[in-house]
Amino acid sequence: MIQLPEEFDSIFRYIVVVSQRAEQLINGAKVRTESRYAKPTLKARDDVDGKAVDWRVLTQEELDAHREAMVEQFRAEVSAVTEPESSGPIPDVLPTGDAAPVAEGGDEERDDELARLQRLLGMTGQVAKVVEETEDSDEAKDPDAVKGEAPVEPDPEDKKKKG
DSSP: OOOTTTTOOHHHHHHHHHHHHHHHHHTTTTOSSSSSSSSHHHHHHHHHTTTTOOOOOHHHHHHHHHHHHHHHHHHHHHHHHHHOOOSOOOSSSSSOOTOOOTTHHHHHHHHHHHHHHHTTTOOOOHHHHHHHHHHHHHHHHHHTSTTTTTOOOOOHHHHHOOO
């Protein structure tokens, strides 16, 4: 059983600090204490137990600022990947009951936005493949076929060898 260091108020906070230190070690940080272990998680535990890692609980303001910085970074990455924004309204890709209808653009504009979102999420081609696979599956043609296996035709040369 792990003996909880006195500066930690709960085992959960201890685990969070050790896991974040392990992530730093995996990303190239140097070990601050001597450790007989090779795994970064155990090296991180030795660093935390040896009081070589400074940590503190963030205030709500610091936490909000950190989250806002992460959101801004994500927005910058997304805007660098996507096409330039249009000046028109963004169509409702996944409509809900209270969504406003899209003006002028119609289905073509909605399809373009859906395709853009699928490219952004790395989903291009997957929907089409699934539809093609279900339409062209062997199960639809031969209900007696075993799933995942193609029907096997007997080889005429095998008959000659046996007979």
